[in-house]
Amino acid sequence: xxxxxxxxxxxxxxxxxxxxxxxxxxxxxxxxxxxxxxxxxxxxxxxxxxxxxxxxxxxxxxxxxxxxxxxxxxxxxxxxxxxxxxxxxxxxxxxxxxxxxxxxxxxxxxxxxxxxxxxxxxxxxxxxxxxxxxxxxxxxx
Numbered sequence: 179x180x181x182x183x184x185x186x187x188x189x190x191x192x193x194x195x196x197x198x199x200x201x202x203x204x205x206x207x208x209x210x211x212x213x214x215x216x217x218x219x220x221x222x223x224x225x226x227x228x229x230x231x232x233x234x235x236x237x238x239x240x241x242x243x244x245x246x247x248x249x250x251x252x253x254x255x256x257x258x259x260x261x262x263x264x265x266x267x268x269x270x271x272x273x274x275x276x277x278x279x280x281x282x283x284x285x286x287x288x289x290x291x292x293x294x295x296x297x298x299x300x301x302x303x304x305x306x307x308x309x310x311x312x313x314x315x316x317x318x319x
Contacts, residue, residue: 188233190268192318193283197232200224204259205315207232209283215257216283218315226317234317238263238309240287243277243294246306251281260313263287264306270296279305 188194195216199206204217205224218236226232238260246264254262265281275296277287287307289296299305 190280191235191278191284191286192233193236193285194231194233195283197224197226197228197230200228207315212282213256214253214282216253216313217257217259218313221314221316224317232317234315235286236283236313236315237286237288238313239290240277240307240309242291243287243289243299243305243307245299245303247304249304249306253281253283253285259311260285260309262306262308264304267299267301267303267305269301270299272297277305 195207195209197205198208198215205220207216207218208214249264251265253260263279263281263285265279268278268280268284270277272295275289277289277296277299279285279287290310
């Protein structure tokens with residue numbers, strides 16, 4: 179059964195999901211109308227009860243980010259820590275060298291390849307990259 183997707187608009191740099199599980203080392207967030215169960219390390223204590231909506235920032239360290247011409251928005255694998263991301267650039271931040279990408283949920287990509295700068299990308303670009311271990315979730319306060 180499909181759960182109703184949220185209809186209230188939020189900042190496009192934030193991700194909204196349902197807290198599925200809390201363990202000593204990570205949390206698991208599910209996203210409405212998807213099969214995603216994303217394992218993330220919280221950056222602060224999680225006070226949201228399991229089964230309730232949670233909003234915050236997902237941050238990943240991206241290996242080389244490539245602009246691609248075809249494909250859709252996704253995060254691989256469907257269950258577990260993010261390893262590969264593809265989506266549309268929502269915004270860039272040259273100061274922090276980060277991209278915000280819509281891959282079905284908003285992700286902040288920290289560019290780690292020293293040859294790449296955030297100002298080399300523009301909103302609307304379809305980008306794809308592998309991500310390093312250590313994806314985090316910072317709950318909105």
